[in-house]
Amino acid sequence: MQLLPRFELHRPESLAGVLALLAAKPTARVVAGGTDLITNLRHGLAAPSALIELARVPELSGIRAESQGFRLGVGVTLESIADNAELRRAYPALAAAALSVAAPSHRAAATLGGNLCLDTRCVFYNQSEAWRQGNAYCLKYRGDICHVAPTGKRCHAAFSGDVAPALMVYGAEIEIAAPSGLRRIALADLYVEDGAAHLALARTEVLTAVYLPAIDARLRSGYRKARARGAIDFPLAGVAVALRVEGNALSSLAVALTGTNPRPFLLEGTETLLGRPVDDALLTELSKLVQKQVSPMRTTVTASNYRRQVAAVLAARLTRELGAQAGTGIAGK
Numbered sequence: 583m584q585l586l587p588r589f590e591l592h593r594p595e596s597l598a599g600v601l602a603l604l605a606a607k608p609t610a611r612v613v614a615g616g617t618d619l620i621t622n623l624r625h626g627l628a629a630p631s632a633l634i635e636l637a638r639v640p641e642l643s644g645i646r647a648e649s650q651g652f653r654l655g656v657g658v659t660l661e662s663i664a665d666n667a668e669l670r671r672a673y674p675a676l677a678a679a680a681l682s683v684a685a686p687s688h689r690a691a692a693t694l695g696g697n698l699c700l701d702t703r704c705v706f707y708n709q710s711e712a713w714r715q716g717n718a719y720c721l722k723y724r725g726d727i728c729h730v731a732p733t734g735k736r737c738h739a740a741f742s743g744d745v746a747p748a749l750m751v752y753g754a755e756i757e758i759a760a761p762s763g764l765r766r767i768a769l770a771d772l773y774v775e776d777g778a779a780h781l782a783l784a785r786t787e788v789l790t791a792v793y794l795p796a797i798d799a800r801l802r803s804g805y806r807k808a809r810a811r812g813a814i815d816f817p818l819a820g821v822a823v824a825l826r827v828e829g830n831a832l833s834s835l836a837v838a839l840t841g842t843n844p845r846p847f848l849l850e851g852t853e854t855l856l857g858r859p860v861d862d863a864l865l866t867e868l869s870k871l872v873q874k875q876v877s878p879m880r881t882t883v884t885a886s887n888y889r890r891q892v893a894a895v896l897a898a899r900l901t902r903e904l905g906a907q908a909g910t911g912i913a914g915k
């Protein structure tokens with residue numbers, strides 16, 4: 583790790599102040615908990631002229647129950663999400679994902695917005711400046727070749743935030759503040775399949791809130807991740823599942839993945855599994871859907887094929903467990 587580069591620190595007390603600073607300072611970056619950005623700055627991965635701290639902006643705070651669900655300000659910490667009894671009851675996948683991020687001291691500072699806007703990761707990128715210089719840099723920052731796929735011109739660094747897939751299976755939306763005003767989009771639409779530019783967010787825009795719809799009491803949901811170190815680590819693959827059962831058959835199924843691609847994404851084709859019990863045949867088909875749609879590359883120390891297999895196994899196991907809780911399907915591993 584190297585010393586932090588020199589930068590101005592701004593601490594605006596309103597959203598309008600944040601937007602004005604971003605518009606006025608072309609190389610400024612926003613910082614929330616700083617648990618990702620400061621590490622990256624100390625690795626020499628960026629040198630913004632100014633940091634704009636979001637901690638004092640009231641529009642980004644608070645967890646609020648609304649008539650149609652919940653509004654979460656993006657400035658709330660992951661600790662406060664994991665500790666919130668109402669969220670734990672209504673959105674267990676979200677609480678589990680928040681609790682699985684890093685260590686307690688990180689979660690006390692790390693915010694929801696920072697987790698959703700986390701930079702993508704790669705073994706050739708998350709290194710010191712000296713290491714990257716010695717290896718001729720790479721396409722994502724300062725270089726012109728991708729060491730993972732040298733013949734291509736695209737970065738495959740993996741999005742490794744835990745919380746996004748958990749929000750996606752509930753159909754969460756996000757609010758974005760731009761100089762032209764506020765807009766709301768599906769969280770899934772924030773992400774792009776490009777490891778070097780994975781957010782559909784202009785430099786002058788910030789996330790302000792996440793909106794979770796009210797949940798049917800019959801919905802069962804959860805989050806699981808595989809990681810190299812059980813106590814503290816990014817997901818090699820992370821899977822969120824939300825399902826509903828009517829009679830003995832699945833009436834809804836949403837599966838979202840992280841850690842395998844440059845973006846977290848909702849699995850396509852789950853509607854073909856509806857109307858059936860959660861049995862071995864269904865879980866085999868689900869595993870195949872996952873294996874087809876994930877595209878792990880050599881961006882971690884763990885083999886790509888392991889990450890593909892483990893994503894499929896996590897999805898099948900979690901779906902089996904949730905199906906059993908909901909009163910359909912078979913018990914087992």
Ligand SMILES: Cc1cc2nc3c(=O)[nH]c(=O)nc-3n(C[C@H](O)[C@H](O)[C@H](O)COP(=O)(O)OP(=O)(O)OC[C@H]3O[C@@H](n4cnc5c(N)ncnc54)[C@H](O)[C@@H]3O)c2cc1C
Pocket residue numbers: 611612613614615616617618619620621636656660682683684685688691692693694695696697698699700701742743744745787788789790814815816817
């Ligand atoms: C040892 C270690 C282990 C970790 N393990 C995990 C893990 O297991 N899972 C995981 O998901 N993460 C992990 N992290 C990464 C990080 O701690 C978390 O993702 C955290 O939630 C990031 O939030 P933050 O508020 O600290 O973000 P910051 O570092 O403040 O910001 C991260 C990025 O988001 C941008 N940003 C922040 N807020 C906004 C906003 N409102 N609008 C637009 N852009 C914004 C920043 O400009 C920056 O680019 C780990 C980090 C460390 C150091």
Ligand code: SF4
Pocket residue numbers: 703704705706707720721722723727728729730731736737738739777881
């Ligand atoms: S995937 Fe390629 S371009 Fe992207 S960070 Fe890794 S080595 Fe660099």
